[in-house]
Amino acid sequence: MTRTGLWLIGARGSVATTAISGLLALRAGLAPPTGCVTFRPEFADVALPGWEDFVVGGHDVVSTPLAKTAEHLAQAGVLPPHLLGLIASGLCEIDAEIRDGYHPVTHQGDQAEAARRIAADITAFRDRHNLARVVVVNVASTEPPAPFDPSHGELTALEAVLTEPGRAVLPPSSLAAYAALRAGCPFVDFTPSTGIALPALDQLARELGLPYAGRDGKTGETLLRTVLAPMFTARALRVRSWAGTNLLGGGDGATLRDPQHAESKLESKARGLAALLDHDVVAPLHIDNVPDLGEQKTAWDHVSFEGFLGARMTLQFTWTGLDSSLAAPLVLDLARLVAAAHADGQAGPLGSLAVFFKDPLGSDEHRFAEQTRELYRWAGELRG
Amino acid sequence: MTRTGLWLIGARGSVATTAISGLLALRAGLAPPTGCVTFRPEFADVALPGWEDFVVGGHDVVSTPLAKTAEHLAQAGVLPPHLLGLIASGLCEIDAEIRDGYHPVTHQGDQAEAARRIAADITAFRDRHNLARVVVVNVASTEPPAPFDPSHGELTALEAVLTEPGRAVLPPSSLAAYAALRAGCPFVDFTPSTGIALPALDQLARELGLPYAGRDGKTGETLLRTVLAPMFTARALRVRSWAGTNLLGGGDGATLRDPQHAESKLESKARGLAALLDHDVVAPLHIDNVPDLGEQKTAWDHVSFEGFLGARMTLQFTWTGLDSSLAAPLVLDLARLVAAAHADGQAGPLGSLAVFFKDPLGSDEHRFAEQTRELYRWAGELRG
Amino acid sequence: MTRTGLWLIGARGSVATTAISGLLALRAGLAPPTGCVTFRPEFADVALPGWEDFVVGGHDVVSTPLAKTAEHLAQAGVLPPHLLGLIASGLCEIDAEIRDGYHPVTHQGDQAEAARRIAADITAFRDRHNLARVVVVNVASTEPPAPFDPSHGELTALEAVLTEPGRAVLPPSSLAAYAALRAGCPFVDFTPSTGIALPALDQLARELGLPYAGRDGKTGETLLRTVLAPMFTARALRVRSWAGTNLLGGGDGATLRDPQHAESKLESKARGLAALLDHDVVAPLHIDNVPDLGEQKTAWDHVSFEGFLGARMTLQFTWTGLDSSLAAPLVLDLARLVAAAHADGQAGPLGSLAVFFKDPLGSDEHRFAEQTRELYRWAGELRG
Amino acid sequence: MTRTGLWLIGARGSVATTAISGLLALRAGLAPPTGCVTFRPEFADVALPGWEDFVVGGHDVVSTPLAKTAEHLAQAGVLPPHLLGLIASGLCEIDAEIRDGYHPVTHQGDQAEAARRIAADITAFRDRHNLARVVVVNVASTEPPAPFDPSHGELTALEAVLTEPGRAVLPPSSLAAYAALRAGCPFVDFTPSTGIALPALDQLARELGLPYAGRDGKTGETLLRTVLAPMFTARALRVRSWAGTNLLGGGDGATLRDPQHAESKLESKARGLAALLDHDVVAPLHIDNVPDLGEQKTAWDHVSFEGFLGARMTLQFTWTGLDSSLAAPLVLDLARLVAAAHADGQAGPLGSLAVFFKDPLGSDEHRFAEQTRELYRWAGELRG
Ligand SMILES: NC(=O)c1ccc[n+]([C@@H]2O[C@H](COP(=O)([O-])OP(=O)(O)OC[C@H]3O[C@@H](n4cnc5c(N)ncnc54)[C@H](O)[C@@H]3O)[C@@H](O)[C@H]2O)c1
Ligand SMILES: NC(=O)c1ccc[n+]([C@@H]2O[C@H](COP(=O)([O-])OP(=O)(O)OC[C@H]3O[C@@H](n4cnc5c(N)ncnc54)[C@H](O)[C@@H]3O)[C@@H](O)[C@H]2O)c1
Ligand SMILES: NC(=O)c1ccc[n+]([C@@H]2O[C@H](COP(=O)([O-])OP(=O)(O)OC[C@H]3O[C@@H](n4cnc5c(N)ncnc54)[C@H](O)[C@@H]3O)[C@@H](O)[C@H]2O)c1
Ligand SMILES: NC(=O)c1ccc[n+]([C@@H]2O[C@H](COP(=O)([O-])OP(=O)(O)OC[C@H]3O[C@@H](n4cnc5c(N)ncnc54)[C@H](O)[C@@H]3O)[C@@H](O)[C@H]2O)c1
Numbered sequence A, B, C, D: 001m002t003r004t005g006l007w008l009i010g011a012r013g014s015v016a017t018t019a020i021s022g023l024l025a026l027r028a029g030l031a032p033p034t035g036c037v038t039f040r041p042e043f044a045d046v047a048l049p050g051w052e053d054f055v056v057g058g059h060d061v062v063s064t065p066l067a068k069t070a071e072h073l074a075q076a077g078v079l080p081p082h083l084l085g086l087i088a089s090g091l092c093e094i095d096a097e098i099r100d101g102y103h104p105v106t107h108q109g110d111q112a113e114a115a116r117r118i119a120a121d122i123t124a125f126r127d128r129h130n131l132a133r134v135v136v137v138n139v140a141s142t143e144p145p146a147p148f149d150p151s152h153g154e155l156t157a158l159e160a161v162l163t164e165p166g167r168a169v170l171p172p173s174s175l176a177a178y179a180a181l182r183a184g185c186p187f188v189d190f191t192p193s194t195g196i197a198l199p200a201l202d203q204l205a206r207e208l209g210l211p212y213a214g215r216d217g218k219t220g221e222t223l224l225r226t227v228l229a230p231m232f233t234a235r236a237l238r239v240r241s242w243a244g245t246n247l248l249g250g251g252d253g254a255t256l257r258d259p260q261h262a263e264s265k266l267e268s269k270a271r272g273l274a275a276l277l278d279h280d281v282v283a284p285l286h287i288d289n290v291p292d293l294g295e296q297k298t299a300w301d302h303v304s305f306e307g308f309l310g311a312r313m314t315l316q317f318t319w320t321g322l323d324s325s326l327a328a329p330l331v332l333d334l335a336r337l338v339a340a341a342h343a344d345g346q347a348g349p350l351g352s353l354a355v356f357f358k359d360p361l362g363s364d365e366h367r368f369a370e371q372t373r374e375l376y377r378w379a380g381e382l383r384g
């Protein structure tokens, strides 16, 4: 395949740095593609960009060098320590491709202007590296849910408001999505932030013939829920309550400590569970910031269910995952798949990629196994 | 549908008594069909016998009245206590349909004779109640693995040995299967015992045009394993070890205390895990008899897996189930489905029923979601 | 010993009904004293009232008969179903000894008057049954933390405010404590409500020479924490975070659903953990109302700690308890012990009973083993 | 205090290497003494050797350099990677003090001769470094239980048999203990092997006025059991079953894979539980070798217990520990304490050190809190 850009919003964060480090390691043959779905045999015949085809850049609002974040990730068990030396120059090169992101507080001027600048960074990157296309992936910090605005519903209205000085009608994630589309790029929303999930942006993507996918990478507790809930349903067992607690440190833990930010995440998780069971359940859910866990996330779920003749039973699980290790290969998978969809001329939400997301856009299917089948089916049709 | 017999080998055990009590309760509208797969919407149009169509009988080697076992099950949380009074007369009636089973120790005479007697009990039951067919389901105590005998491989050879006095070439479960087939009945193996899983018996079933299904009902730890293992595979995560411990009381716990008996069960569980993951894993597995748990089974599994760049993560779960509550509705489901397969003229192993079993006969598919899909597909074709 | 009264505030609740049912069962020799600390060998020579010495009465604001609550508790696994018939007449008798409690919303008149009425109910009970003493135990619903009032600090000031019409300076639990003391009765605070924990009430108890004990029965997660935390300390292991989630149904679950009510409980739990470890830890804690769990409480705790050379390790536990089954025998123990302390002429907070409480009054000791030793020591000195 | 030797049997193993690395780190002020009991405030006034007072040597049957084992331990999360460089020369120096241990298979000649050689290595070390005393600590691989021999009962008989060529009446651990005593050294048994726990060796220790302590370091599941079991007892709750599963990799996991070797360990664990509860419980226990866990040990325990009126409840815990990180500081503690006991003129088993061991010699006390108190009391009396 021709050369492909991967542009990361939040390029200096844990997920981004892990994805970048992994890409460098995989390209150099230093690690097997464990965790990369698109290296499963089901994709053997699908025309997807290879590791060597990718060029990486991005936006961020901090300037910590990638090597420093990588060092921190090595201490946290995400990256193997011996890798650091081997990828140091690669990280440096990519550092040079990271630009200042849009910051809602420090930004001067109207949002249209901001979007133009963001889009220009991306097109310059595409031109500079002579790329066939650039997939923009949002892996920036989770935002609080954005307040509704009528202009979100229609593109002309939205673009009018964007030019009003002093108005910030779009949250940063949606501004990034808007700019990506305006730069002619497919967009992936790996976070629970509003991002591209506004009617006006969907309209723009369709008008421009651009595919997009989202949202909120499905990597831990929700992954398990979408695997386990269908079992209860298929066995005609009646789930009575499904309680969950998530302990996490890291950047995401710090962000979600703020209940306002956590809200997006909790909402996105709750939507999934409700969709999976045929009926309502009591489902208290907590996200706690526990800094000493570092990059590790521990989730405990307690499911109480009823069987034959009302018999009462329970299932509990404890998941101890390294969130960035789970997310990063999916980011790379999504870059490959969405690039292929773009090459294939697809536009609008890629519901067939639902298996990657907690809150899939363009799909109502939350069951993991059904989503997996749909992914394979869709990929099969890409085969040249 | 016409009247259908359900003949239980091990009719006085926990699973059988729960199935019988539930059938009476469901028929009387005293409980919803929670746990019964065949009442899912996917089966709405499938022609299956209804609760009122069933007549129940069986074999056992003990004579404890069903009402007494039911009382014990109520104390153990399996049956709701208030139900006992309401189904007392129904249990009494079925008590009258239970005959003495084949007991390898006390039986006098050759095994051919024993099989004729067992078959005669079943045909008499069919005639007495004017039944269109009788589904024979083995829910007797787990046996130790049967020693191999060359006659197991071919029917004529087997039938020759059966007439040799003093030889007991078939374990009780296989004798029951043989007798059931000879009585013209479809057979279901809900236990891990040898049962119908001998080439000679498969040959007989095909010759007589009889369907059968098995084996070892999938109700707890293995159910979860066949749900969770495909997730790791689909996400390209590498499982390194999968350790399990099962604590159980009840009749099954007492039987499995004997390591020889436990062997069948452990083997049947191990086969599944190996088939689900692409590669070998360290998978120590224990079954412990813990009498104070009564009918409750608690399973703890610890899965250690590797993700992107070798990151180490774990999943643990604890399942606390009432085994008979999980098994009984499946026994009723199997009676309905296998009766329909028989009415449909199917013969040999029903691989499409793999979702019900730890060690599915006639199928290599262990993944729960794929098995569920296959069940729905198959049932869809039964639709008149 | 002479006849002793047990007066329960919240006499129709789960804890009270379990304690009453158990007392009747124990007195009739229908059950062993499992869960009763004072039947341990260490108390063999301590002069404590026996089961036959107790007469029970109380206050409540609802009128559900004890038999009905007992029936509910039997369904929930707290009381053995066969017991209900055997204690029915005993429950009826005690029903007749329960009076209308003080209700802050419906009460007319000033609080001094309310206290007089409450006290009169208790003294009438004492006289009617010719009791040597009455131990008043608060097992009413948890209240929200009471707003501070300067009059709480000194008895004369408090009593002046009590007579002001329209003022409700004391929360119901403290009004009950005040009335109990004014009736000359020792008081036990089994709940996290304010109760007797006000300087003015402590002053009154000392002036009247009355002992009291509290507060918040230690029955589940906190019990384990006060057992486990000293292990980390004694082994010089550094706890980094201690997260907890409590799932509970029942009356207490419904009350604590209200975050304001839960606050008392959370505060009382947090004080304990801080006292047990030498340093601050991140300790998120949740209480969720999960009605389908009924009387069962499930607590999950996750402890992250550091060992030699900074090695990172974890401990998790899941406790599945029946709260009323754990609390009721302790209520009976406390009635016996506080009666003995009163007979012995002790006054003020009984710090030696700290082992019974999450937030012990009159003691700074939270370590379970040390508290147990202190209880034995103190009881040893009671020996006549 | 004067200079003290620490002589490790199994000096190249995980526990030994962690203890040695830690000692070097602590001496250099590179780490705080987390996990070292003797740095608790309770020992502030006790005269114990300091880190700088220790000189280390030992025996092993392999020749892997300490630095190599340390590297492996760093990868496994036991040692902080940055430490390796800082202690490299220290490890080298100690390497030079490690001698070939007694190997039962390769040894030529009678056991008396072997013992003399082992003892000579130790006395040469003491003389070479001009040490006041040498504490010998056994941290070698667990042995299978030794077959009983009548000569184990009495010293003269034993020493007679030791001189018989071709007889190996003592397992290596006991031979090491014998040699240590004959070299005039106090002995600590950190393993479940037979070691010093033979009447003839106890007799020798007393005759020579040497103290000893053992056996089997209490670091994980058993530690928790001796903390939790007393809670059930003190609360008069009746434990019905206590099931356990241990998953471990590392050298110890490989050794214990062999059921014969595991037997010592299982026996030593079972003795503790029986002693802690007043009555027998069903207590199945497993040790599984799961190599991918590396140095990590995961233990799952499931406790089923009965409360008031027969209510059924459970506690489960999962402990995820790094065994060597837990063991190593205790080895250093024991070296300090046993050196002090020797200086104090104590002889025979030091029952006051029971808190360190699963199977304490010279003590029947298994309760952690009581053992801790006894340790503090005993240490208090050492104060000069
Ligand atoms: N790791 C997972 O398993 C997982 C799963 C689903 C979703 N996510 C989401 O992925 C996102 C990233 O997670 P993370 O752990 O890498 O977080 P992180 O805090 O380590 O990284 C976020 C990065 O975004 C940057 N950023 C913030 N605002 C920005 C802006 N306006 N423009 C550009 N960059 C900006 C931050 O400076 C930071 O470098 C989060 O939203 C998280 O919820 C992660
Ligand atoms: N409960 C589950 O979830 C589950 C799941 C899979 C398989 N199973 C299997 O189902 C079977 C029944 O389990 P259970 O809990 O009811 O056990 P149980 O011990 O309560 O009942 C077994 C019954 O079989 C009878 N029996 C023994 N030998 C017989 C013979 N030769 N002929 C006729 N009857 C005989 C016994 O007398 C007893 O009444 C077991 O083999 C078990 O392994 C159960
Ligand atoms: N069960 C335990 O393990 C445990 C442990 C510690 C503390 N507690 C505390 O014990 C208390 C009782 O718990 P429960 O489960 O029995 O709750 P519950 O809701 O079943 O019972 C509380 C009773 O108090 C009554 N009540 C409410 N306000 C009253 C008033 N002003 N005067 C008199 N009665 C009043 C209610 O009507 C109800 O009958 C709670 O405060 C709980 O927090 C229980
Ligand atoms: N780590 C813990 O928490 C813990 C707790 C209690 C007991 N223990 C015991 O401590 C011992 C050491 O554990 P480890 O993890 O270090 O094991 P390991 O296998 O890493 O080390 C054992 C060492 O002993 C050496 N050895 C074997 N036979 C010997 C002999 N005859 N003479 C001298 N050396 C010999 C081996 O070569 C190896 O270097 C084991 O017996 C274990 O059961 C450990």
Ligand code: NA
Pocket (backbone or CB within 6 Å): A359, A360, A361, A362, A363, A364, A365
């Ligand atoms: Na959707």
Ligand code: NA
Pocket (backbone or CB within 6 Å): C359, C360, C361, C362, C363, C364, C365
């Ligand atoms: Na206090």
